[in-house]
Amino acid sequence: EKNQNAYFERVKNKLNYDGLREFAIKNLGDAAAYHNAPGDPNHDIYRDIHARCDTVLKELEDDTEAGAPLIVLAHSMGGHVFADHIWDRQHDQRLTTQRISSCNTIAALMTFGCNIPLFTFAYSFDQILCIANPGTDLPAVLQRQPWWLNFYDKDDVLGYPLENLGIGYKSLADAGGLKDRQINSGSWLSSWNPLSHSGYWRDADFVDEVADMVQSTLDRV
Template sequence: MDKKIALITIHGMGDTERDYYTGFYDQIKNALGEELWHKVIFKPLYYQDILQGQQELVLGRMRDQVDWIKLRRFLLYGFSDAASLEYKKRVKNSPYYLTQKMIMAAMDEIFDESGTRPIPVVVVANSLGCQVISSYIWDAQRIDASVGIWSMQRDDEVAEGSPRDRFRRMISLKQFYTLGCNIPIFVAGHKNIEAIKAPTEDFKWYNFYDKDDVLGWPLQPLSPSYEELVEDIQINAGRGLFSKLFKSWNPLSHGQYWQDKKVISHISSNIKQIIKQ
């Protein structure tokens, strides 16, 4: 019952390891110290296993007929992640539905671990994960949701409007961090571009992007609602001399956000403030 905050991470596109969060985890834990870290429920989300089996099957069918296997693997995993998660949103057991089901289950686990209290939530999302979690929140905020898990009958007997239902819908989301966010890729063709609504009165959305990262974008220019809700923060993503010399100034910067010193400092400082409130 001494948990004060939930910290959720979600990864981006591509062939992602289940322990993608370890460097970020270690640095945040060290920045907070043992006493404050003890008050945090840490929940890393992982959706790659929903997609990976079929991706491996397809790559296996092609392997003997093509060259540049490593590059093709990168492109196949990355772009098929994005395409698959946007396909058949209205169909039960589609990747879109199963990913949202996974997120909902994680929210239930946090709610139970907190003693069924709606503790403040901080979400840190990278790359495609920004679109995934934003879509989950967007759908959860729709009374008449037409896609995803919120549009379908659920047999878990959780009453709409109950504390658990509200927590599932991210109503206690205090801060949303997007790192190398590619939401613009998914909404650029839409005439009306709208951001999610602020779940809480003091909600903050911080979007970190590197101008050399072609997959990471600022969000404020998208529309008036994004301009009002989001604070864009430009950084030179990377940590250490190797990253600065070989990755921070080019598209490889897309993989450097998790351990960037400015990102870690910003997140850990705000978590401390929330815990001490």
């Protein structure tokens, strides 16, 4: 972010559409920086991000009882990051197998303004796989269908539905594990344009869905 801001300060007012350019730099710049670069400590952002995820999950584990259900809210590229985090722990035996820090007590994943599709275009529909249900250590009463809710606004150019992304996502949706929900995100100033991407956090439709998810989970505990 520091590098993005510094660059934008150097070029703003020299080009047209400064507001749109800042939006693009900060969102597309994150995607460009998120990659593995073994041997280059300045660019191994992927490793650093997932180390931070591990730290936060382990802090949650310390603060809760064993097996406590976890509800994950992931906005924008955060949906891609956390899906990667779950995928790595489901496919790499070297990684931790402790409860929450192994992502095995996730009762619900709620993504919004999710741009996972933008990271998949090197692959065909039949090659695109998906994470499995991460709540395998939860009792049956806390396992739900769908366990992944994905919210998007039709005006949000960085938020997309996932059900038809690839064979893995379609299979998950067909089995009831994944559900896309279209909402109208943002205020009257932003709900009809790309700025809706930043409107989910304060949008009543989305907040009500989160509240319902939290309450229904608590009711089952």
